[in-house]
Amino acid sequence: MVIQCAFKELRPYLNELETRFNLAQWAQSCSGFSLHYDETGLNLLKTDEPKLAAINVDFVTGAVAHRRKFGGGKGQSIAKAVGLNKGATPVVLDATAGLGRDGFVLASLGCKVILHERHPVVAALLFDGLKRAYDDAEIGPWMQQNMSLVFGSSHTLLEQCESMPDVVYLDPMFPHREKSALVKKEMRVFQELVGADTDADDLLDFAYPLASKRVVVKRPDYAPFLNDKTPSMQIKTKKNRFDVYVKAAMV
Numbered sequence: 214m215v216i217q218c219a220f221k222e223l224r225p226y227l228n229e230l231e232t233r234f235n236l237a238q239w240a241q242s243c244s245g246f247s248l249h250y251d252e253t254g255l256n257l258l259k260t261d262e263p264k265l266a267a268i269n270v271d272f273v274t275g276a277v278a279h280r281r282k283f284g285g286g287k288g289q290s291i292a293k294a295v296g297l298n299k300g301a302t303p304v305v306l307d308a309t310a311g312l313g314r315d316g317f318v319l320a321s322l323g324c325k326v327i328l329h330e331r332h333p334v335v336a337a338l339l340f341d342g343l344k345r346a347y348d349d350a351e352i353g354p355w356m357q358q359n360m361s362l363v364f365g366s367s368h369t370l371l372e373q374c375e376s377m378p379d380v381v382y383l384d385p386m387f388p389h390r391e392k393s394a395l396v397k398k399e400m401r402v403f404q405e406l407v408g409a410d411t412d413a414d415d416l417l418d419f420a421y422p423l424a425s426k427r428v429v430v431k432r433p434d435y436a437p438f439l440n441d442k443t444p445s446m447q448i449k450t451k452k453n454r455f456d457v458y459v460k461a462a463m464v
């Protein structure tokens with residue numbers, strides 16, 4: 214998968230992205246998608262829906278940036294689920310990072326967040342979004358401290374972790390059935406690219422021994438528990454819930 218771009222001076226950076234994430238290897242399995250770089254950064258397009266389906270990671274000015282400023286801070290369900298309301302700012306390993314939105318909410322609230330993403334195109338989008346955030350005068354300093362990406366599968370990376378995070382956060386792909394046309398479209402494009410995370414049940418078994426305080430699993434409200442394991446507690450939102458597997462108190 215070659216990244217298309219009108220700016221010749223960006224070719225070295227784009228070559229680096231292509232190499233780092235082995236994008237050439239994925240050209241076949243990502244047919245129907247293309248990657249473009251423009252002034253907004255790296256964009257994924259669905260070839261037959263070029264205008265509507267661009268996916269881009271923007272922590273500086275996008276919807277997540279708005280949520281950072283006006284989204285409810287530590288009162289948000291995700292913050293409560295990882296234990297932020299207990300006065301702690303845990304180290305969180307986000308083992309299914311996706312576009313980094315949940316991770317960004319936690320990083321903006323002070324957590325150190327390590328992101329794992331295994332899909333090369335998603336990882337490339339995330340890497341590019343992080344790079345632009347690191348360079349931003351307002352959020353760059355704390356983003357560089359709080360958010361980092363490791364490209365690879367958590368099925369192997371969690372086993373190799375040398376230090377224990379306080380929290381392991383899991384949000385594997387589960388078929389969505391939201392009604393909003395916009396969300397539906399973006400989710401559909403994302404799901405088509407990534408596919409269902411059919412091996413997600415195993416992640417709980419890797420995550421639980423590694424987390425020192427808790428494992429948090431985000432699920433749509435209609436989804437069964439991950440690996441059929443009943444959580445210690447649940448925090449429910451309109452469309453999702455956070456299943457929390459507590460190991461030790463968050464101090």
Ligand SMILES: C[S@@+](CC[C@H](N)C(=O)[O-])C[C@H]1O[C@@H](n2cnc3c(N)ncnc32)[C@H](O)[C@@H]1O
Nearest residue numbers: 309311312313314315330331332366367368384
């Ligand atoms: C539903 S998305 C996560 C969305 C994310 N929470 C956000 O806020 O943007 C799930 C992501 O997890 C990734 N994933 C699933 N299993 C993984 C694994 N074992 N290791 C690393 N990434 C994984 C998928 O490639 C996909 O990008």
